[in-house]
Amino acid sequence: MNDTTASKPVLPGREADSGSSQAPGPAPSRAPSQGQSPLDILGLGSAELADAAALRLPKGSGLAGTIYSRAFATGRIETEGLGLSAATEAAWKERFGVGLLAVRRVVEEEGEFGSTSKALLGTADGLGVECVRIPMPPAPGGAARSTLCLSSQVGCRMACAFCETGAGGLTRDLRAAEIVAQVLTTRILLGWDCNNIVFMGMGEPLDNLDEVARAIRVLMDRRGLSYGAERITVCSSCPPGGVARLRDLGLKRLNLSISLNGGLDATRSALMPVNRARGLDDLADELAAYSQRRNFVLAANYCLLPGLNDGIEEARGVAAFAARVGRVLVNLIPYNPGSTPLSRAPTEEEIERFTGWLEAGGCHVRRRTRKGASIMAACGQLRAGDRPA
Ligand code: SF4
Numbered sequence: 001m002n003d004t005t006a007s008k009p010v011l012p013g014r015e016a017d018s019g020s021s022q023a024p025g026p027a028p029s030r031a032p033s034q035g036q037s038p039l040d041i042l043g044l045g046s047a048e049l050a051d052a053a054a055l056r057l058p059k060g061s062g063l064a065g066t067i068y069s070r071a072f073a074t075g076r077i078e079t080e081g082l083g084l085s086a087a088t089e090a091a092w093k094e095r096f097g098v099g100l101l102a103v104r105r106v107v108e109e110e111g112e113f114g115s116t117s118k119a120l121l122g123t124a125d126g127l128g129v130e131c132v133r134i135p136m137p138p139a140p141g142g143a144a145r146s147t148l149c150l151s152s153q154v155g156c157r158m159a160c161a162f163c164e165t166g167a168g169g170l171t172r173d174l175r176a177a178e179i180v181a182q183v184l185t186t187r188i189l190l191g192w193d194c195n196n197i198v199f200m201g202m203g204e205p206l207d208n209l210d211e212v213a214r215a216i217r218v219l220m221d222r223r224g225l226s227y228g229a230e231r232i233t234v235c236s237s238c239p240p241g242g243v244a245r246l247r248d249l250g251l252k253r254l255n256l257s258i259s260l261n262g263g264l265d266a267t268r269s270a271l272m273p274v275n276r277a278r279g280l281d282d283l284a285d286e287l288a289a290y291s292q293r294r295n296f297v298l299a300a301n302y303c304l305l306p307g308l309n310d311g312i313e314e315a316r317g318v319a320a321f322a323a324r325v326g327r328v329l330v331n332l333i334p335y336n337p338g339s340t341p342l343s344r345a346p347t348e349e350e351i352e353r354f355t356g357w358l359e360a361g362g363c364h365v366r367r368r369t370r371k372g373a374s375i376m377a378a379c380g381q382l383r384a385g386d387r388p389a
Contacts, residue, residue, distance in 0.1 A: 038097040041071045042184060043177030043214065046223040049096075056095045057088065065223055071098050072224035075188040099177050101185045104128065113137055114144060119186055123178055127154045127171060131182045131201055133192045148194035150182050152212050153203025158237050160259070160272045162303060162335065162342050165202045174203070176214035183225060197227060198257075200235040204274075206242030213249050229253035235301065240278045243286045252292040257299035257331070258283075262309050263317025271309065280317070284324035297327045301368075305335045305343040310354050319361025330358055333368045 039052055046068040053060030053067075063082055070078040075098050079089040102122035108115040114135035121129045129151045136145040156163070157170035186192040197219060199205040205212045212234070219227045233255035236242060246256065262268030268275040275283075287298055302318065304310055322328035332355060334346050346354075351367065358365045 038095055040097055040099040040177040041068060041077070042099055042180040042218065043175060044068075045217055045221045053096075057091055060092075063092075067092065067096075068221075069223045072184065075100050075184055098184075099124065099181055100188065101129065101178070101181045103185065103189050106190065111135060114146070117190075117192070119190060121182060121185055123154075123174075129154060129174065129178070129182065129202065131186060133186065133194055136195070145196075146192070146194045147196040147198055148183060148186065148192065149198050149200045150179060151201035151203050152179060152199050152205040152208050156203045157207065158204045158239070158272065158274050160237060160261075160274075162261075162271060162305065162338075164338050167340070170203075170207075173208040173211055176211045176218060179211065179215035180218045180225075183219065196231045196233070198233040198235055200233075200257075204237055204239060205234050206236045206239055206246060209242065209245055213246075216249075216251065216254070230255065233257055233299075235259065235299075237272055237274045238283055238286070239274050243290050247290050247292065250292075255299070256287075256290060257301055258287070260300040260302050260318065260321070260330075261305075263314035263319075263321060267309050267314060267317075271305075280321050281324065284321050287325045291326060297329050298325055299329050299331055300325075301331045301333060303333045303335050304346045304351060304354055306346045306350055308343055310346065310350055312357050315354055315357030316361055318358060319363050322361075322363050328364070330363050330365045331368050332358075332365055 039049075039056075041049060044052065046065055049068050050061040050064035053064040063079075063084075066082065067077060067079065070076070077093050077096055077098060079092050084092075103119060104122050105120040106117060108117045112135075116135060117133045119131055119133075121131065123129060131151055132149040134147045134149060136147055139145050151174065153173050154171040155168050156165045158166055159169070160166045183194075183197065187194075199212060216229070216232055216234075219225050219232065220229060229251045230253040234246060235257045236246075237259045243256070246254075259272065260268070261271050262275070263280075265275065265279045268280060290296075290298070300318070300322065302309075318330060322330065332351065334351060335343055337344060355365050355367065
């Protein structure tokens with residue numbers, strides 16, 4: 001574990017509660033002269049900014065595309081060089097803002113493909129949100145790749161037994177702009193340029209789907225960050241009806257992964273109370289209906305907890321579940337004991353035994369490495385945001 005806070009300066013973004021300085025984050029958001037709050041561009045698509053600018057500024061929509069692209073490149077409202085009068089430049093900066101988050105702390109852990117980094121970011125109302133950069137195996141040709149794990153809520157109300165975030169309950173949903181701000185803040189202030197996005201941090205994304213869906217649309221905007229849907233994954237515990245609502249968004253290339261963690265209803269319900277409302281058979285049927293493209297593969301994450309969900313009956317249950325869903329890849333994740341351990345980390349022998357049972361049942365299995373365990377950045381270990389930072 002390497003706490004980089006000591007060696008790298010903490011670079012503040014906007015932070016209403018602290019009165020901290022702004023550079024090199026966004027321009028300060030001042031109260032607009034007409035009694036309107038400044039609109040945070042990070043919660044808008046470029047077309048929406050054009051509409052909003054048309055309403056708020058004379059001839060505003062004509063420059064909206066340029067200002068939008070600049071905002072996502074620099075984290076500021078930049079009007080320089082556009083031939084605007086000083087009054088119009090000031091009006092843009094009064095009426096629109098870029099709500100970067102404050103960087104409070106960064107910790108890193110070295111691994112095989114580079115460092116796993118966890119950032120604690122501060123919202124304008126003083127809450128903490130964690131996101132994690134996870135290095136991936138290099139692409140063919142050697143280019144480094146990484147995935148950014150985003151939070152969708154401060155805390156979570158799903159109360160999964162193994163999860164540090166769930167232990168504190170839900171504080172509040174994150175707004176779309178705050179979700180997008182995790183990407184832009186870490187990109188601009190920390191230099192993280194991640195290839196992929198996964199909603200697997202604090203919170204249940206399908207419990208905040210309206211804001212998550214808006215954030216995904218903003219992340220995909222070609223004038224902004226331009227992530228393809230195939231580079232974005234929503235990871236869910238699957239509250240009832242959530243997967244169907246996600247499908248209704250019509251994003252055919254969006255990836256979906258689920259937290260499975262039990263092959264028997266009794267086990268999954270004990271570990272994940274969300275399962276009590278709707279069992280594995282019904283969940284499998286909902287997931288079977290999710291697929292919107294021929295090559296879709298559902299990733300089912302299975303955190304292996306010795307003595308709790310590593311028996312042969314569980315493996316058989318997982319195999320039956322996968323067969324009912326269709327094309328499934330089981331991501332087997334060795335449990336990371338957190339601050340209040342539910343179990344211990346599985347041994348290699350236990351991992352291989354469970355993998356063998358799954359494969360004998362016809363499952364495709366991928367062993368996930370334990371990235372970020374020492375910095376509490378691994379599966380189920382994000383929690384700082386459930387309390388004021
Ligand atoms: S594992 Fe995910 S859904 Fe479950 S409590 Fe934690 S954050 Fe919520």
